[in-house]
Amino acid sequence: MSKQMKLAAYFNPTGHHVASWRHPRAQRDAHVNIEHYVEIARTAERAKFDMIFLADGNATRDADLAAISRSVQFVAHFEPLTLLSALAMVTSRIGLTGTASTTYNEPYALARKFASLDHISHGRAGWNLVTSSQPAEAANFGRDRVANHAERYGRAHEFAEVVQGLWDSWDDDAFVRDTESGLFFEPDRMHYLNHKGAHFKVRGPLNVPRPVQGYPVMVQAGGSDEGRELAAAYAEAIFSPHLNIPEAKAYYDDVKGRMAKYDRDPNHLKILPGISVVVAESDDKAAEDFNRLQSLIHPIVGREILSTMLGGVDLSPYPLDGPLPDFPPTNASRGHFDSIVAMAKRENLTIRQLGERCAGARGKNSIHGGVKKVADYMESWFAANACDGFCVMPPYIPGQHDDFCNLVIPELQKRGLFRKEYEGATLRENLGLPRPVSRYKKR
Amino acid sequence: MSKQMKLAAYFNPTGHHVASWRHPRAQRDAHVNIEHYVEIARTAERAKFDMIFLADGNATRDADLAAISRSVQFVAHFEPLTLLSALAMVTSRIGLTGTASTTYNEPYALARKFASLDHISHGRAGWNLVTSSQPAEAANFGRDRVANHAERYGRAHEFAEVVQGLWDSWDDDAFVRDTESGLFFEPDRMHYLNHKGAHFKVRGPLNVPRPVQGYPVMVQAGGSDEGRELAAAYAEAIFSPHLNIPEAKAYYDDVKGRMAKYDRDPNHLKILPGISVVVAESDDKAAEDFNRLQSLIHPIVGREILSTMLGGVDLSPYPLDGPLPDFPPTNASRGHFDSIVAMAKRENLTIRQLGERCAGARGKNSIHGGVKKVADYMESWFAANACDGFCVMPPYIPGQHDDFCNLVIPELQKRGLFRKEYEGATLRENLGLPRPVSRYKKR
Numbered sequence: 001m002s003k004q005m006k007l008a009a010y011f012n013p014t015g016h017h018v019a020s021w022r023h024p025r026a027q028r029d030a031h032v033n034i035e036h037y038v039e040i041a042r043t044a045e046r047a048k049f050d051m052i053f054l055a056d057g058n059a060t061r062d063a064d065l066a067a068i069s070r071s072v073q074f075v076a077h078f079e080p081l082t083l084l085s086a087l088a089m090v091t092s093r094i095g096l097t098g099t100a101s102t103t104y105n106e107p108y109a110l111a112r113k114f115a116s117l118d119h120i121s122h123g124r125a126g127w128n129l130v131t132s133s134q135p136a137e138a139a140n141f142g143r144d145r146v147a148n149h150a151e152r153y154g155r156a157h158e159f160a161e162v163v164q165g166l167w168d169s170w171d172d173d174a175f176v177r178d179t180e181s182g183l184f185f186e187p188d189r190m191h192y193l194n195h196k197g198a199h200f201k202v203r204g205p206l207n208v209p210r211p212v213q214g215y216p217v218m219v220q221a222g223g224s225d226e227g228r229e230l231a232a233a234y235a236e237a238i239f240s241p242h243l244n245i246p247e248a249k250a251y252y253d254d255v256k257g258r259m260a261k262y263d264r265d266p267n268h269l270k271i272l273p274g275i276s277v278v279v280a281e282s283d284d285k286a287a288e289d290f291n292r293l294q295s296l297i298h299p300i301v302g303r304e305i306l307s308t309m310l311g312g313v314d315l316s317p318y319p320l321d322g323p324l325p326d327f328p329p330t331n332a333s334r335g336h337f338d339s340i341v342a343m344a345k346r347e348n349l350t351i352r353q354l355g356e357r358c359a360g361a362r363g364k365n366s367i368h369g370g371v372k373k374v375a376d377y378m379e380s381w382f383a384a385n386a387c388d389g390f391c392v393m394p395p396y397i398p399g400q401h402d403d404f405c406n407l408v409i410p411e412l413q414k415r416g417l418f419r420k421e422y423e424g425a426t427l428r429e430n431l432g433l434p435r436p437v438s439r440y441k442k443r
Numbered sequence: 444m445s446k447q448m449k450l451a452a453y454f455n456p457t458g459h460h461v462a463s464w465r466h467p468r469a470q471r472d473a474h475v476n477i478e479h480y481v482e483i484a485r486t487a488e489r490a491k492f493d494m495i496f497l498a499d500g501n502a503t504r505d506a507d508l509a510a511i512s513r514s515v516q517f518v519a520h521f522e523p524l525t526l527l528s529a530l531a532m533v534t535s536r537i538g539l540t541g542t543a544s545t546t547y548n549e550p551y552a553l554a555r556k557f558a559s560l561d562h563i564s565h566g567r568a569g570w571n572l573v574t575s576s577q578p579a580e581a582a583n584f585g586r587d588r589v590a591n592h593a594e595r596y597g598r599a600h601e602f603a604e605v606v607q608g609l610w611d612s613w614d615d616d617a618f619v620r621d622t623e624s625g626l627f628f629e630p631d632r633m634h635y636l637n638h639k640g641a642h643f644k645v646r647g648p649l650n651v652p653r654p655v656q657g658y659p660v661m662v663q664a665g666g667s668d669e670g671r672e673l674a675a676a677y678a679e680a681i682f683s684p685h686l687n688i689p690e691a692k693a694y695y696d697d698v699k700g701r702m703a704k705y706d707r708d709p710n711h712l713k714i715l716p717g718i719s720v721v722v723a724e725s726d727d728k729a730a731e732d733f734n735r736l737q738s739l740i741h742p743i744v745g746r747e748i749l750s751t752m753l754g755g756v757d758l759s760p761y762p763l764d765g766p767l768p769d770f771p772p773t774n775a776s777r778g779h780f781d782s783i784v785a786m787a788k789r790e791n792l793t794i795r796q797l798g799e800r801c802a803g804a805r806g807k808n809s810i811h812g813g814v815k816k817v818a819d820y821m822e823s824w825f826a827a828n829a830c831d832g833f834c835v836m837p838p839y840i841p842g843q844h845d846d847f848c849n850l851v852i853p854e855l856q857k858r859g860l861f862r863k864e865y866e867g868a869t870l871r872e873n874l875g876l877p878r879p880v881s882r883y884k885k886r
Contacts, residue, residue, distance in 0.1 A: 019625075021620065021622070021627060022622045022625060024622075028620045028622065029618070029620060031618075031652065032562045032652050034532075034562065034563050034565075038532075057650065058551065058552070058650070059650060060612075060633075060647075060648050060649075060650045065630045065633075066630070068630075069626060069627060069628050069629070069630045069633075070625050070626060070627055071627060072627050074650070075627065075628065075650065076612075076613060076618075076628075076648070076649070076650050076651050076652045077650065077651065077652075078559045078562060078563065078651070079555045079556050079558075079559035079651060081524075081525060081528075081556070082524060082525070082528040082556055082559040082560050082563060083528070083559065083563065085524075085525040085526070085528035085529045086528045086529060086531055086532050086563045087532075088477075088529055089477075089481075089529050089530075089532035089533055090532055104549065104551075104552065105552070106547065106584055108501065108547075108583040108584060109501070109547065109548070112522040113522050113524070113525055115522075116521045116522035116525040116526065117525050119475045119477065119521060120477050120521065120525060120526065120529045122477075136646070139644075139645075139646035140551040140645055140646055140647065141549055141551060141645075142643055142644040142645065169503075169519075170519060175472070175474075175519075177464065177471045177472060179464070179465045179467075179471065182462075182465060182513050182739070182741050183512060183513060184464060184512060184513055184514060184515050184518070185512050185518065186512070187508045187509070187511075187512045190503075190508075190512075200585055201582075201585040202582075202583055202584075202585065203579070203582035203583055204503075204583065205503050205519070206503075206519070207500065207501070207502060207503045207517070207518065207519050207520065208519050208520065208521070208522060209474065209475050209519045209520075296625070298625050
């Protein structure tokens with residue numbers, strides 16, 4: 001069988017598009033509607049998606065209230081780990097991946113929660129490891145400022161190391177539960193981590209048995225040099241932000257090239273560029289729907305989102321119909337910053353146009369078209385070895401999620417580019433990733 | 444209708460008794476068996492329990508490995524919040540209450556998770572607020588020592604205040620979701636907390652809408668003076684540890700008496716003493732089953748648990764068959780310490796006997812008997828106004844959980860002491876608690 005794509009379904013409450021909630025085929029109250037999530041999770045599983053993905057932040061997006069009050073993105077919604085645990089009970093095969101910050105969590109607490117989710121779901125958990133860069137988040141955790149990029153990534157590296165160490169606390173066969181002799185676990189199969197590092201001092205053992213998958217699947221999104229290095233060291237899936245094949249391929253080759261130094265097989269990392277798809281029966285119908293969505297963006301929402309994506313630069317002094325001025329790189333994730341600045345220059349966009357573009361797909365790759373156009377586009381990236389699949393971000397949900405599952409998935413399957421049945425029982429098996437051997441078994 | 448008991452079902456994985464996992468009617472692998480939890484949660488809901496309760500700690504119990512390896516209690520198991528979120532999807536009426544520490548969490552993170560659980564479960568979440576007193580927990584969170592009792596309770600008070608403040612971040616009617624005008628929420632219905640205290644600095648707003656119940660139900664277990672004060676200020680349910688009616692009644696009257704100073708109605712706090720019941724068709728059969736359970740306790744397990752419950756005093760230098768020596772109060776929860784010391788003196792127990800007693804029911808009230816004896820006992824406490832109901836701790840699960848639901852519940856219902864149908868849709872409604880008004884609506 002030829003190589004097949006891996007696909008993640010990225011669920012923002014009403015969809016990825018900032019005006020999604022105004023679309024008649026979106027679920028307006030999705031942010032607190034559990035039945036909505038049950039429905040879309042089951043649809044994704046029927047379509048054989050590798051995993052659901054939930055993004056996260058630790059604050060309500062902080063900007064002009066006039067803009068935020070017209071948005072649904074990162075305002076107020078379910079917390080990912082509780083939501084994924086709930087969804088574990090109404091699905092049986094699809095992976096359950098969520099974001100959790102290394103900046104404002106403690107590794108012991110986070111290791112427990114993902115290990116628990118992995119047991120609840122029988123091996124379907126994935127952790128998207130991020131650092132938190134928003135000042136609004138710092139203000140919710142008693143910090144006067146956001147730690148700088150290098151500090152955050154230093155902590156993230158050590159955090160990942162501690163979490164994986166804690167997941168190894170119990171050997172897979174530690175719990176013998178021998179009612180006859182009265183021995184519940186073999187004492188020498190329990191391990192103290194005794195970690196002492198620059199950021200953390202953690203003894204262990206974790207009070208959750210070793211996850212079904214050994215470790216939940218490690219997901220990452222870093223675009224900066226530190227982010228790429230962290231990904232090369234730890235990531236098994238990456239949600240990347242690139243907008244065209246050459247950029248995506250350069251990133252793909254660079255990150256996979258860094259893996260050797262960590263003794264890792266490049267096949268054990270799946271790079272999945274984000275893509276927001278409006279699909280319809282024809283290219284025209286899709287364009288019409290996309291334009292309708294764009295028309296629902298409030299003028300000030302675009303500028304606010306652009307400003308946030310650039311790391312909080314204040315765009316209000318500049319004319320909306322003038323070009324993006326030059327800025328030094330900010331404390332924002334470098335991948336986002338560079339992509340947006342490059343797009344502005346390449347297409348000679350004004351702040352208003354760039355804002356609308358970013359507000360719609362929020363800086364992510366966006367395509368609209370009939371089934372053939374969409375499938376061709378996805379195939380072209382995959383055939384160019386610019387990716388291992390995609391992180392599909394439906395612009396509005398459930399409408400475009402349903403359409404992608406009903407229209408695009410069967411076409412990808414027909415082309416042999418996507419599975420018709422799940423290969424395995426765990427997320428790791430479906431992604432073709434090895435089950436990590438415990439550090440205490442590597443002799 | 445006369446006053447009725449409120450009942451919580453306290454689920455340790457295989458049961459409350461330390462040797463429970465060796466009993467043939469226990470589920471040995473319960474600590475990682477989600478199907479087990481689905482089954483017992485549904486059984487509890489069919490029996491009309493007010494709520495499920497999951498205890499928690501932030502470490503594997505730290506003591507003699509020879510003892511721990513023969514136990515299942517607080518070794519390695521599901522994390523409560525992920526588990527409760529999962530159980531929300533397989534139940535529809537029963538409350539979902541779990542422990543979370545104020546010592547090693549951040550209020551913003553915890554407020555999110557319980558608010559999310561409350562939305563997922565349509566208003567069935569409860570938070571058992573505790574402080575963490577075990578050195579093993581401190582060692583997992585980079586601390587060299589356990590904070591002292593007063594420090595922990597000072598932090599806990601402020602923690603509760605911040606969490607409730609964050610739950611009020613959004614007015615109940617904040618999200619108008621007006622597709623026509625494009626307004627998702629009314630800006631003046633969102634509130635910054637701007638809390639600055641001795642322990643926390645938290646700006647808000649919470650990035651989860653106001654919980655269905657306003658606040659998830661606040662549960663507490665404090666026996667010390669600080670614990671009682673915290674309970675009087677915040678608790679809506681208490682799981683108390685008393686072993687006889689006079690002690691329970693004194694506690695009941697004391698805590699309810701403290702509520703006036705917080706402007707609270709004593710009926711808005713339900714005090715539920717823990718009770719571990721072995722029930723059978725006859726008193727003799729129940730005694731036989733209880734003795735069987737006790738016979739499964741390994742000798743060194745009893746001493747270790749007694750030692751832990753006394754706050755970590757080293758009992759190994761003292762003869763197993765001698766009396767408990769005098770100790771000054773330790774850093775343990777005072778309720779536990781005082782109850783155990785009182786029991787030892789009252790019944791003139793040796794360390795071995797006391798250890799066995801504590802290891803079995805772990806210092807909690809324990810009764811075995813036929814249906815009439817058990818129901819009479821529960822009724823006597825309730826009639827004496829020593830409690831508002833009970834926190835029922837099945838010694839082994841599912842066996843004794845099933846038996847309690849099948850034998851005792853119908854008898855309590857027949858006596859008019861327990862509901863036959865849920866009164867409301869939310870945990871708060873079933874417990875007869877008011878829905879808190881937002882601080883921003885109190886004018």
